[in-house]
Amino acid sequence: MSNVAGKAQALNVWTPTRRKGIENRIIFWVLPRFFKKKLRGLQTLSLIHYARWVIIAPKDFPNLGEGQPTEELRHHYECFLSNFNGNWDQYIDSFSMSLGTGLDMLWFKNVGFPNSVPIEPFHAYINANSIPTDHYYSAYPLAASNDVKAAQRVRDSLVTLAGSASGMSPKQFRQAYDDTIRKHQDDISRLDESVIVSLATEAVQNQARQEAF
Amino acid sequence: MTTFEIRSGVDLHDVQGNIIKGYGRYGFPVARYVTYRINAAVAGRTFIKLLVPMLTTSVPWSESGVVEEGTKQPPSTTNVALTYEGLRRLGVPERSLLSFPDEFVMGMRARASILGDVGASAPKNWDPVWQTEDGQQPVHLLVTINAESSDALAQRYEEVGLAARAANDVAGDSAGVQQLAGHRSAGGADAAFQDGAALRDEHGTPGPKEHFGYTDGISDPYYKDSGSRSSNVIGGGKRLRDSSPATDAGWAPLATGELLLGHTDEALEYPAAPVPSTLSKNGTYLVYRKLHQNVATFDRYAASEAAKLSMEENLFRAKLVGRWPNGAPLASFPTEAEANAFNAKLEQAKADRFDETATPTQRAAATERHLELKEQQSGFDYREDIAGESCPVGAHSRRANPRGSLEFGQDHAFSTPGALVNRRRIARRGLPYGDSSDRSVDNGDHGIIFMAIGASINRQFEFVQQQWMNFGNDFRLGNDQDALLASWPDEDIDPLRARMTFEVDPDGMEVPKICTGIPQFVETRGGDYFFVPSLTALSAIARGAVDPT
Numbered sequence: 145m146s147n148v149a150g151k152a153q154a155l156n157v158w159t160p161t162r163r164k165g166i167e168n169r170i171i172f173w174v175l176p177r178f179f180k181k182k183l184r185g186l187q188t189l190s191l192i193h194y195a196r197w198v199i200i201a202p203k204d205f206p207n208l209g210e211g212q213p214t215e216e217l218r219h220h221y222e223c224f225l226s227n228f229n230g231n232w233d234q235y236i237d238s239f240s241m242s243l244g245t246g247l248d249m250l251w252f253k254n255v256g257f258p259n260s261v262p263i264e265p266f267h268a269y270i271n272a273n274s275i276p277t278d279h280y281y282s283a284y285p286l287a288a289s290n291d292v293k294a295a296q297r298v299r300d301s302l303v304t305l306a307g308s309a310s311g312m313s314p315k316q317f318r319q320a321y322d323d324t325i326r327k328h329q330d331d332i333s334r335l336d337e338s339v340i341v342s343l344a345t346e347a348v349q350n351q352a353r354q355e356a357f
Numbered sequence: 358m359t360t361f362e363i364r365s366g367v368d369l370h371d372v373q374g375n376i377i378k379g380y381g382r383y384g385f386p387v388a389r390y391v392t393y394r395i396n397a398a399v400a401g402r403t404f405i406k407l408l409v410p411m412l413t414t415s416v417p418w419s420e421s422g423v424v425e426e427g428t429k430q431p432p433s434t435t436n437v438a439l440t441y442e443g444l445r446r447l448g449v450p451e452r453s454l455l456s457f458p459d460e461f462v463m464g465m466r467a468r469a470s471i472l473g474d475v476g477a478s479a480p481k482n483w484d485p486v487w488q489t490e491d492g493q494q495p496v497h498l499l500v501t502i503n504a505e506s507s508d509a510l511a512q513r514y515e516e517v518g519l520a521a522r523a524a525n526d527v528a529g530d531s532a533g534v535q536q537l538a539g540h541r542s543a544g545g546a547d548a549a550f551q552d553g554a555a556l557r558d559e560h561g562t563p564g565p566k567e568h569f570g571y572t573d574g575i576s577d578p579y580y581k582d583s584g585s586r587s588s589n590v591i592g593g594g595k596r597l598r599d600s601s602p603a604t605d606a607g608w609a610p611l612a613t614g615e616l617l618l619g620h621t622d623e624a625l626e627y628p629a630a631p632v633p634s635t636l637s638k639n640g641t642y643l644v645y646r647k648l649h650q651n652v653a654t655f656d657r658y659a660a661s662e663a664a665k666l667s668m669e670e671n672l673f674r675a676k677l678v679g680r681w682p683n684g685a686p687l688a689s690f691p692t693e694a695e696a697n698a699f700n701a702k703l704e705q706a707k708a709d710r711f712d713e714t715a716t717p718t719q720r721a722a723a724t725e726r727h728l729e730l731k732e733q734q735s736g737f738d739y740r741e742d743i744a745g746e747s748c749p750v751g752a753h754s755r756r757a758n759p760r761g762s763l764e765f766g767q768d769h770a771f772s773t774p775g776a777l778v779n780r781r782r783i784a785r786r787g788l789p790y791g792d793s794s795d796r797s798v799d800n801g802d803h804g805i806i807f808m809a810i811g812a813s814i815n816r817q818f819e820f821v822q823q824q825w826m827n828f829g830n831d832f833r834l835g836n837d838q839d840a841l842l843a844s845w846p847d848e849d850i851d852p853l854r855a856r857m858t859f860e861v862d863p864d865g866m867e868v869p870k871i872c873t874g875i876p877q878f879v880e881t882r883g884g885d886y887f888f889v890p891s892l893t894a895l896s897a898i899a900r901g902a903v904d905p906t
Contacts, residue, residue, distance in 0.1 A: 151830075181769055188770035189777075190763075190833050229830055234820060240624065242776035262626035290833045322868045329860050329869040330750060333835030336854065339828045340470045 147232075147277045148345045150285025151338040152193060154277045155226045157270055160219035160255040165199035168222055171249050172197060182246040189242055191235060193227040193289035197250050222254055229288040231341040236267050286335050294331035301328060366582040367415075367613060367620065371639045371891045374413035375436040375501060375786055376616065376810055377583050382555035382574070384430060385503035386563035387510050388788050390551040390645070390806060391517060392486055392537040393498040395446040398901075400533020401498070402447055404524035406899035408500070409892060411435045411516065417584045433504035433513040437895065438643050438887035440464060443497030447898055449636075452905045456631040457888070460815045461642060464494045465885045471819055473827040478844040478881035484647065485546055486539030487883035496537060499645060499887055514550070540647075541882065543791060543802040551647065553788035553806045565684070568650045568793040568803045569841075569878070570674070572684030576735040576758065578782040580617075581610040588728060592735025595623075595775040596761035598768075603736040611782060617641050618812055623779045628812040632905040636898075639891035644783075644809040644818045646884035647790075651799040655878045666859075666870045669693065673872075676859045677840050679752030687748040689737045703730045738762065738774075745860035750832050753841045756825045758782070763831065777831070783809040783817045804882065814886055834858075840875050 147154045161168055176183060186195060202217035228235070239247065240260045247260040258265035284292065301324050309317055325332075340346045369377065380388075395401035413434035439447070441462045445454055460468055466480045466487065474480060480487070489495045500517050504510035518536070525533040542548040555563035567573040579585065579593030587605070594608035601607050614622030618630040619638030630637035663673035671693055675681045679688070685696035709715060709723030739755060739762035742748055748755055755762070761774030771777070787808035795801060811817040824830070827844070829837040840857045855875040861867040890898065897903050 184767055184770045185772075185776075188764055188767045190765075190831060230824065234815075234824070237624070237780045237816060238777050241773075241780060242771035244772055261624055263624040264626055264629065288830045288835075290830055291835055294833070294835070325868055326861060326863060326865075329858055329863070330745075330833055333829055333833075333837045333858070334854055334856060336836040339473065339823055341823065343468075343471065346470055 146345065146348050147280060148342070148348075149280040150282030151229045151288045152227050152280075152282050153230065153232055154280050155224070155228070155232060155270075156275045156277065157224040157273050158275060159222050159224070159251065159257065159269075159273050161199065161222050162219075162253045162255065164201070165220040165222060167252055168197075168250075168254075169199055171252055172199075175246075175249060179249075182249065185243045185246060189238065190290050191229045191238065191288070193229070195224070195226040195228075198223045198225070219255065222251065224250075227289075229290075229338075231345075232270075233267075234341060236263060236270075240266055286337060288338075291333075291335055294328075294333075298328050298331050367584075367617065368639060369415040369417070369584055371893055372415040372617065373436045373889050373892070374415050374434055375503075375643075375808075376641055376784070376889060377415035377580075377585065378413075378434075379574070379577060379786065380434055380503040382563050382565055382788070385434065385505055386555040386557075387505075387507055388501065388503045388553040388806075389510055389514055390540075390553065391500040391502070391514065392496045392540075392550070393500070393521070394495065394535045394537050395443055395497040395533075396535055397528050397530045397533035398446060398448045400524045400528035400530055401443075402899045402901060403527045404498070404521055404534045405437065405447070405895055407520035407523060408435070408437050408517070409895050409899065411513075411520070412437065412892060412895075414892065415584065432506070432509035433502055435513060435517065436501045436889070438499045438501070438645075438889045439898075440494045440497055440499075440885050440887055442494035444888065444898075446497055448901055449898060449903050450905060453631055453633070453636055453903055456905070458629065458813070458815060460819060461886050461888065465644070465646070466494070468819065468886075472822050472881075473844045474881045475844050475846040477877060478879075483881065483883035484539055484541045486537050487885065488539070494885060496885055498534070499643075541802065551790065551806065553790045556789050567789050567805055568652050568791075569655050570682050571678055571680065572682065573789075573805075574785060575680070575684050576754075578616070578784055579608075579610050580615060580784075581613045582620075583610075583613070583616070586728075588732060591732045592737065592760075595773070595779045596738055598774055602738040602740075602760070603733065607736070607738075611779060615780065615782060615812055615817075616784060616810065622812060630812075633903070636890065636894045636903050636905075638893070640894055641810055641812055641889050642814045643786075643887040643889050644807075644814060644884065645787075645887060646807040646809075647804060647882040648807050649804040649880040649882045650793070651876070651878050651880070652793045652801075652803060653797055653799045654876050656796050658876055658878075662872050662875075666872065668870065676749050677753060677857070679748045679754035684734055686734065686737050686754075687752070688739055688742050689733065691747040699730070699733065703727070703734075706730055740766075740774075744863050745858075746862045746865075749857065749859050751829065751834050751837055751839070751857050753839050756832065756839050757821060759825075759832070765833070781817055781820055781825075783811045783821065785809060804879075807884075810889070840872070840878075842879050843875065843877065844879075844881070845877055 200221050200223055240263045244260045251257040258269055260266045305320055305324050416428055418428055418430040469480050502513045521534050525531050538547050538549045540548040540551040556566045558564045565572045565574060576592050579589045590605050590608045590610055594610045597607055597609055612623045613620035614628050618628055618640050622628045659670055659674050663670040675687055680686050681696040683700040685699050690696040690699055706723055706727035710727045738760040743766040759778055763777040764770040764774055787806040789805050791802035793803035809818045826839040826842045829835050856871060856873045859870040861869045
């Protein structure tokens, strides 16, 4: 039971909306079309892999049958899913300070939402409404989303370089190689295990390693 | 009776002086850090009671020019700080103790893996004074003394020692408070205290250099109501949008609560603080860290790697740090000629400012000139240098304070350019220690006593150390670490792991230079997390009167 895999942290937050989340759905539609600027922070914040906000109606909650009791849900729920690098407690300030007004719009009128600033009530709200991750897997435990994006850029360039290299003179190749290095000067940083962001996570991982032997 | 005006929303009489005053290297070139163990609560409380009247507060001195009449700058200053174990042994109630944040309760040793204190920096290699047999924090109380001269230092140290003995007499326990020796020094590993001193130039004048040869401590955060000169907001405050970083319109003071508990912070709330509020208000946290510097390794690497990369060695040194050794920032002065010309002007203005043969008018004019030039040392950001062609993205000073560059050129990405920076600022105090005139060996006694002050150790110091020094993701630099501070878990450093890129203009024709095989330059030698209570709180602790009910 850990919300951490490799360099990624999972966050699942379920919060009840008002009026069937109609206003939220409008905001979700309008925001990326007409208020792109408000979301730029989300794209720039280099720790976020992705973030998604969805409204789920009571009838759309899954029921597996087999005797699972039916819930009596009074609200449409807003479901927030995110994967990001780093640790939630540590980066709460970054989310809140850099995306503040955007977050306030996305959680607009959700029951009990305290706004993203001040941070302590926001932090408590997210923690209280988040669902711990039962199973969380990372295919590239050494890579943060920045690293994956960088690797894709490097790969594309290398493929291009390799494809055109055979017809080049040594001098031309040198030039093309240097151009590639320059273009990717910050895409070729070291890839390694995450720094230890939480002593609890470190303990869980050490335990898992011991059990593997 | 003298009267003076405090133009401040903070009761500076209540705030210990080391929090707000830098105790500058010119006025107070020498310091002594004295560590104590508290074996008997009565002795500890009496010691604090006797120390309180000796403590230096944050009230500005008349010389500083902020107030016309005020307290005179003393020949020495005295401040006191307590670890969690210290507070516990002094009898602070459990409920108050449990209200302190985790990292403070655990102490620095237990946070080693968070801080990257591994390999040579691992706690087992720290000075004896920081070693523990029972798992408890060994140091309970820290007295810091800064002084204008060695004599003043010795005198104040003597007085503090007398207070400790008097406290033990009262308690009837000769080891009630016990001064802890075990600081490594030139004379061995058992010094009774840790000394620090500004390094002196060839004329014997104390200066701002540290042992690697850089001018240090140029840019310090500027907080609202801190009583310091308002022009320090330039480069010291939080970066505003749409105004030049060279002017004071480009910056605003950081909220007081980033520095002091009991005041609103950048998140518009009171920082989480221990109860009762009288215990925490006007107090803060201090990180004490003794960092040994491998000067021979540093000199050798700078020379050989600069040659390997076909660079001037001074430029190489500047690229590692983001400032030329003389302090001029690479972002504003990309060539050595510009940096030297600027520094010559700065030195001249400083000399004129303190020239006793000049008329008061001349000196006033020189003072203005000097301060304006000093603003240029910190009045800049990286908006014109997002790619890092002047100052590398991973340069030490850019990592420590990205100055609003984490929008990566995406203007208006965040509500304010400093969104990711403003809550990570730390006030740096402390001084170099030891002598590194023999540059041929690493194992002499030389390094820096790094002290970081702020309202949250975890959010500020630990974050910067972990995410910005020991990691690179926030800068889109993968796992690349700070070249200066990186620690490595084993002796054999994979040369490709310890690397740093000196970026070039992405649209130009140059090829970026990548240094590899960076050895470990700095080793942690000890330290801990301390609480720096207000004078009110210290008095309450001394009387055993802390009641969170």
